Amino acid sequence: MVTDAPLREPRTMTVGVVTLGLIGGSLALALRDRGIAVSVWDRNPTTRATAREAGLTAFDELEDLAASGVDLLVVASPLFAMSDIMVRIARTVPPHTTITDAGSVKERVRESVNAAGLGSQYVGAHPMAGTEKSGFAHADPHLFDGATWGLTLAEETKLTRALLVLQFITRIMSGRALVTTDRIHDDSVALVSHLPHVLAHSLTGIAATSPNRELAVRLAAGSFRDGTRVARGSATRNQAMIVDNSRAVLGAVDRAIELLTDVRDALDATEPGTEELTEFFTRGAPIVERASDGEASESEVSLDHANWAEQLLAIGATGSLVTGITVGADVAQAITVNVRGNM
Amino acid sequence: MVTDAPLREPRTMTVGVVTLGLIGGSLALALRDRGIAVSVWDRNPTTRATAREAGLTAFDELEDLAASGVDLLVVASPLFAMSDIMVRIARTVPPHTTITDAGSVKERVRESVNAAGLGSQYVGAHPMAGTEKSGFAHADPHLFDGATWGLTLAEETKLTRALLVLQFITRIMSGRALVTTDRIHDDSVALVSHLPHVLAHSLTGIAATSPNRELAVRLAAGSFRDGTRVARGSATRNQAMIVDNSRAVLGAVDRAIELLTDVRDALDATEPGTEELTEFFTRGAPIVERASDGEASESEVSLDHANWAEQLLAIGATGSLVTGITVGADVAQAITVNVRGNM
CATH class of the missing domain: 1.10.3660.10 (6-phosphogluconate dehydrogenase C-terminal like domain)
Incomplete structure (x- = not known):
């Protein structure tokens, strides 16, 4: 088992957000409102100035934000910009920083991540929220309230990286995670x-x-x-x-x-x-019935250090959500995930 | 010009409703609440008993309702039953009764109507309202509040029949009519x-x-x-x-x-x-823009006795609605329709 980054108490997690569109901007404002240390970067100087007025720490250079050593770097850029941004991040980001994203497609993002050599630091994420609007001007700190996040694992995904992103989603963002692969997502x-x-x-x-x-x-x-x-x-x-x-x-x-x-x-x-x-x-009857089925069971699942990825993927495959996660100070201790759904 | 049935003051119009499903039942209850003399028929004796408890006059035989000489007979039956019902109505209905319907398809209804020899007494109608529910038990007198009614004309349609149904829709049911042909509908x-x-x-x-x-x-x-x-x-x-x-x-x-x-x-x-x-x-942009275009002009159009059908069809073709109608005591006098929409 590779433990390549120490887990911290979620409330002390430091987070960087890359580009401030609707998604990145809403995320940054939500983190600010939750008292999380959040720093941001956007290519547009006017957007950076607006972000500072909103009480966010804005870096002028992406490479400086990446170098700052945040625990989690969330790349919320449009897909077409991902490849370039990952290359720039890779220049300065320290090994302990975990990288995730908010892209609506996951295979292409992972290609960019792997091409930049960041695969072992990365966990895919996709918050299932949005509006018809776009841009930081429409950012809303409540956009992700109660949201389901797709979370994607691959061969190269490290347990501690996945746990950190699960903590981010469930504890900090008060969301729930549906764990799956890029392809199934x-x-x-x-x-x-x-x-x-x-x-x-x-x-x-x-x-x-x-x-x-x-x-x-x-x-x-x-x-x-x-x-x-x-x-x-x-x-x-x-x-x-x-x-x-x-x-x-x-x-x-x-x-x-x-x-x-x-x-x-x-x-x-x-x-x-x-x-x-x-x-x-x-x-379509099975889907229609599912949609009107409001009940969901709650359970706890202990993750096995050898098979954690298979376990999480199996939970996701049934459509069950990870709603919480408890990890000891040492990751070698018990890891328990709260599961809501069909398990 | 054929004037084959005298127009009456709408409030004194007598109406019959044939079969009490969701649509017929809701219509009958709405008419009852508006103080209109309404009589009904349904093939199910239990439904007829329930209708009487709701204060409706229910005939045991369809032929007796048809013979009763109401000004307007609304056939709200499922399409598969229309053919049989029109034949039964034709046995006893007097020539002055106007017949309309509430079917969601109009060409097939007119075939049944014409086969029964009722074409000159008939005007097609389709109230654009409904729910996922069905049956008299779910009937709701407010189902048609503000509804748009498709109203269909054919070669054989008589002016006074069309005016009567337009009065029924706009004055009694407080709806608005989109006039068109069976095929376009x-x-x-x-x-x-x-x-x-x-x-x-x-x-x-x-x-x-x-x-x-x-x-x-x-x-x-x-x-x-x-x-x-x-x-x-x-x-x-x-x-x-x-x-x-x-x-x-x-x-x-x-x-x-x-x-x-x-x-x-x-x-x-x-x-x-x-x-x-x-x-x-x-x-689809023109449609999307239309849907967000909340404005609508109001106008009055005088119907020409020779070209009334072409005029009404032209109003409908622009997507404009007939929202009201004013007719003199003698139909040879001026006929004015209120139009809302793109005219």
């Missing part, structure tokens, strides 16, 4: 976030190009309004999100085309294919 | 209601058959929740709704497959096809 968000965005834009696109557009929109009721809500956000940002996860989104879109083709064939028959349609309309 | 609801239902079931179906189902559902945020809301309703009812409008839904699904195929091809390219994706993500 990216496949899953393609299904539950990116595909809904694509379908929402399909709905608005189809209505907008209909000859009866004006009238059809007036007839629209709840199902159209809800199904198209996210298409009201930035088309540019939605497009970038899809492209960032193109491999997994492609799979999800192909599956959607497959199901829609079943429906069109069933409807095109002289007598609509009742059996095929019933299969189509009832296929 | 059915095409439009396929786009703004039925296709969203099909896509919602695609989303739940894809998630439910994913190997990462449990985890994916836990990661689901707002876009999945909203995009799948209507899949939480009755799968049986959703299926029936799609089949009832199969011609138009098939066209809408084909268009969805077409757009999704563009997306998948753009994503599948070595360098994701930026131009194609931008086109996909911005195609």
